[in-house]
Amino acid sequence: MVDTVDTTTRFKAPVKETLLTPRFYTTDFEELAHLDLSLVAEDYEALMREFRTDYNRHHFERTREYPGGAEALTGSMREQFISFLERSCVSEFSGFILYKEIARRIKSRNPALAEGFLFMSRDEARHAGFLNKTMADFKLSLNLPALKKNKQYTFFKPKFIFYATYLSEKIGYFRYITIFRHLEQHPKNRIHPLFTFFENWCQDENRHGDFFSLIMRAQPKLVQGWVSELWIRFFLTAVFVTMYLNDSKAEAFYQSLGLDARVYAMEVFRRTNREAGKVWPVILDIESPAFLRRLERCVTSNQCLAQVTHPLAQLPHRLTIAFNYLKIFLAPPVRTDVRTAR
Structure with a gap:
């Protein structure tokens, strides 16, 4: 299931792709380059100010005790937590690849929209890196560059990207905040330090969802x-x-x-x-x-x-x-x- 990288950490073979596993996407960059944001210009600029502030810049720093969380998980629970980390990491990395490519392709013709996608790619890269480093505590990691190169990409028209990613970001927000609030009330059930980061994490997801809601509001036909x-x-x-x-x-x-x-x-x-x-x-x-x-x-x-x-x-x-x-x-x-x- 894994390929040896060094004496301590191994690359984990990607899980078999099914309808339920995270996917990588590409889209029509030409159409995106011509999107008009004038209907939501004021709200969009307010959101860009939030992105520029980067509230979570220092919120994904591991404590000294963090790596020890892997030692407390054994058996099937350990495997299920690793599976959770892998799905989440691939999903975040998929978002990073898509958002960064959109920003690169449209930067010269639609700089305002490109700026938003670039900020989101920054956030997703931070999340994916944090998750992959957490997997390394279990002596495993994902070969993300190889994943980018070898993963099959699915083409979605921009409007489908907006629908799907808006939902993905918003449901991610509610998943993380629901778990975080529950564990605040029941700290004995916090099986790993990762969950203490969920409150800040989900704020990124919420901003990303707001970004796509503004795009859809700016294109009423959607x-x-x-x-x-x-x-x-x-x-x-x-x-x-x-x-x-x-x-x-x-x-x-x-x-x-x-x-x-x-x-x-x-x-x-x-x-x-x-x-x-x-x-x-x-x-x-x-x-x-x-x-x-x-x-x-x-x-x-x-x-x-x-x-x-x-x-x-x-x-x-x-x-x-x-x-x-x-x-x-x-x-x-x-x-x-x-x-x-x-």
Whole structure:
């Protein structure tokens, strides 16, 4: 599973890529270069001032005791925590690569937008580096340059990048802050020092989400019309289902934190859904009993899928997941008051 680097730390082989693993993206840089931010110019400049201040510049400094946190984790809990670190590191590194490339490609033609993407790439690089250094405490690390070179890139049109990354950043904020607040009240469940950094960490995620919400407000067509509403519902469904499936596979990890994985997921969904309702004209009806029921059917089929390898044996479980995903997507949404840019 790993390749030797030196006598203490080894490169960990990347996990097999599936629909649930983080991906690397590329996009239409020419279209991005022509985005107009005039509708939100004042708010955008205020956000840039926050980015320039860089509130978290000194907030990701490891204490002397930090490396010792790895020694306290053993067995399956150790493996699950490493898996959590790897998924998070790859996700952050993916954001860094995308944001930095966008900034480089559009800098000469849209310097204001490029500046925002460059700040976000700075934050994501800081997060990925911190996570990879934490993995090194377990005598493992990810070969990030090789990952950048060898990873398959998925092309997304800019509007899909906006939908997906807005949701990813906002749901990341609510995931981190929910865990942080819980562990504030139950410090005995803080199984590793990493979680003490989550409050500052999630503020970066929140600013990134605000950045993409401003872009969408500046392009009213991105949130207007039935086609846009269908895409919004598609990405909400995709992000929620993916998170629920991933968290259900890590139930023991969340139990060690004193959390019920399903209760935690639903709380994050509610907060993300409410936040998305400030930008988008539709959100999912996650309070419908059918929503949770269909998620659970996806979990059951995903568990069965992991136990079989033959494509024909996997097909019924894949179809069940696809069917329930479709039912969530097609369920009547909840309408918000958002209609145009504000």
